[in-house]
Amino acid sequence: MYKTLLVDDERIILEGISRIINWNELGVNLIGTARNGLEAYDFINREQPDIVICDIKMPGMNGLELVELISKEKPFIKFIILSGFNDFNFAKQAMEFGVKHYLLKPCNEKSIVDALTHVISDLNRDAKKEQFLVDMKSRLEQVQPYVKKQLLKEFITSKNDGNQGIHFYENLLRMNFEEKFIRLVIFRIEGEYHYEHMFVIENLGEDLFSQSILSTNIGENVLFLVNEQDYHHLQLKIEKLRDIFYEIYRMDMTVAISEVDCITQVRRLYLEALECLNHRFYLGEGSIISKSDIHQDQHINNYEYDGQALCLFIKSGNLEKVESEITSFFEHLTESRLPTNLVRSYVMQLFLVIIQQSDSNKIQSYMEKMSKLIDMDTIGQMKEFFVLTAKEITQIHYDRHKSNHSVIIQKIMEMVEKNLANTDLSLKWVANKVYMNADYLGKLFKQETGQKFSSYVTQMRVNKAIEQINVMEEVKVFEIAEMIGYGDNPQYFSQVFKKLTGYSPSEYKKAN
The missing domain is CATH 1.10.10.60 (Homeodomain-like)
Known part of the structure; x- marks a missing residue:
């Protein structure tokens, strides 16, 4: 059972939540309560809870300070924040430390249970994913040539001059690495994947990349070291591999390609390809990304958008203007190439602004959708989700305006007739x-x-x-x-x- 700590400076809230929730039925154990952040911090270090339900405004150390501290020391602990309507600024800051769930006071039993259910689901998924990666690595090493795979990993992770090690492996594997000018290619499967999928990619790659030198997998990435200087020719092979894989599994892949260099620069090529892969957030899943696709412009350090124009369009029920304004907002973020965590922060801030244009009884339901928005992999997915939510709120305002307009026009028609x-x-x-x-x-x-x-x-x-x-x-x-x-x-x-x-x-x- 997952261990839970409840933190609030109001005794009546502590006792109320402690009593109304059937903790055992949810599969969690309420192991204690705390009245402020300092008390909670000591308790966390002592008891190592899995979940902390925490108020934001407390004496001594407030909830935001506690979240920031624990997120650095024990990032595996999940937080559920209790917040009033006036605490949105605090909530936006807590978001940067990984908090996904916010409950607006006063909280009812259903809201708390739903949030706990989501957190438990995240914990279960994390545990399964961690175990899956461990199992996958073990099985992979059993069925594939261990030395070659380990060699590429060693080349990538070593920061030293690898000439001496290269000579050793050249003799062991009877390969001449130094004559090869190579590229490093990374494949990332989009969506839920299994060992079988990665195994198939490696086998397809070995067949298509006839000049493949080495291949391996690191985490969720499949890597190929290929002797292919002609970028266009390599791209055709990659597209063929993706088409075959998609035909079998109906799953897409994002591919990153490094520049050309010699084997001793594999680590640099790997970091270069990883940088390309990180730009899938901007270019979208299923892209083939090379260095030429990455903007070299300097990042915009400060981006200001208060959302007033967007709020005006939403309240006026102008669906076309709302979509245009959101498109402009996301285009600017995409062009800026800001760090992804900063982009997510800007998106969350604007999301909080637009949901406050909805009816007060619907704000909580929109708040609960924020965790889904935070978890999205690309800016395109975030934009699509954002547009749907904004249009939903705008449509409500439009219908109200239309109803009011219809009354006026009917009155005018009657006036004309008379x-x-x-x-x-x-x-x-x-x-x-x-x-x-x-x-x-x-x-x-x-x-x-x-x-x-x-x-x-x-x-x-x-x-x-x-x-x-x-x-x-x-x-x-x-x-x-x-x-x-x-x-x-x-x-x-x-x-x-x-x-x-x-x-x-x-x-x-x-x-x-």
Whole structure:
């Protein structure tokens, strides 16, 4: 069972949470409580809990200081933060130390249980992943040529001049390394993977890279040392390997390629390829990345975006502007090539801003989604998730505005119907009656009805004229013109009528 510590300076909260949670049922053991950060820090060093549920504002050492300290000394401990609405700034800082779960006071049982369930799931997954990597490494070393694999690892990890060691392995393996100008290629499988997948990549690589010198795996990466100076030719082989692997497993891979150098520079080539691989955060999963794809511009150290424009677009219900603003925000982050942890911090800050534009009863549900956003591997994934959330909140505001607009437009239509005989009937006249700007009202009317206000009035007047023609024994154009607002200009009325119906008023009577 996972050991849990509860920390809060309010006794009633400590006792309340201690009583309402069925700890054993969740598979955790509440091993103690603490009233402040200093007391909690001593307890953690003594008892080594797996989970700490902690308030932010406490005397002595606050929760943020405790999280920062423990994240450095014992990063495996998971924190659940208790926070009030005014503590968002603290929460954003705690995020930088790996905190994923925040509960807004007052907390109910379900919120606490859900957060604990997620943390337990993370702990279980970490334990399984660690065990899986251990098992994979053991099995890999049993079935593959140990010496060659270990040799590449040694080349990569050694910081010393490797000429003497190279000569030893040249004699042992009967290979001439120093005549080779090589590249180092790293394959990273995207998604959940197993030993079988890495084994298949190595075998496919041995077949396709006929000039492969060495191969191995380090952690979740499969490495090849290849004698291939022609980049285009190498890229074609890599694409073929990825296509075959995708056809078998429906899984994609990101590939990083170093520059060309000799075997003694393998460590430098490895670090260069790793740097390329790290840019998958910006270039996206499934990319083939070389040094030429990495921007060499200096990083922008300070990036400021307060989100006011985005909040305005969300509240106005403008979906197009919201998506455009978010796209611009992420494009700027991508171009800046800032360290990924700093980019995540900026994204989280803006996420906190936009979810506060939603209804207060939905903020907690959005807060719970933050852990998913933090765990995303690429900036493209973060943008997609971000856009969906922002659009969801914007749609709510849009629907409210639309409902309000529909009431106004209905009122205007009724006003037009009652005032068809009024020669002063116009968009400006109506706008004055409803105390609105005429230009804005005209745009709103067209948005709601699909036609200009003037066209609508003309159509309504012609419809009214047709009603009168149908009940008249003899068509009197001047009378109809007065009835529908054309006053003493029956000739102009006849022209308008014929333009819309194809008949003059008299012809229309005869035809119908």
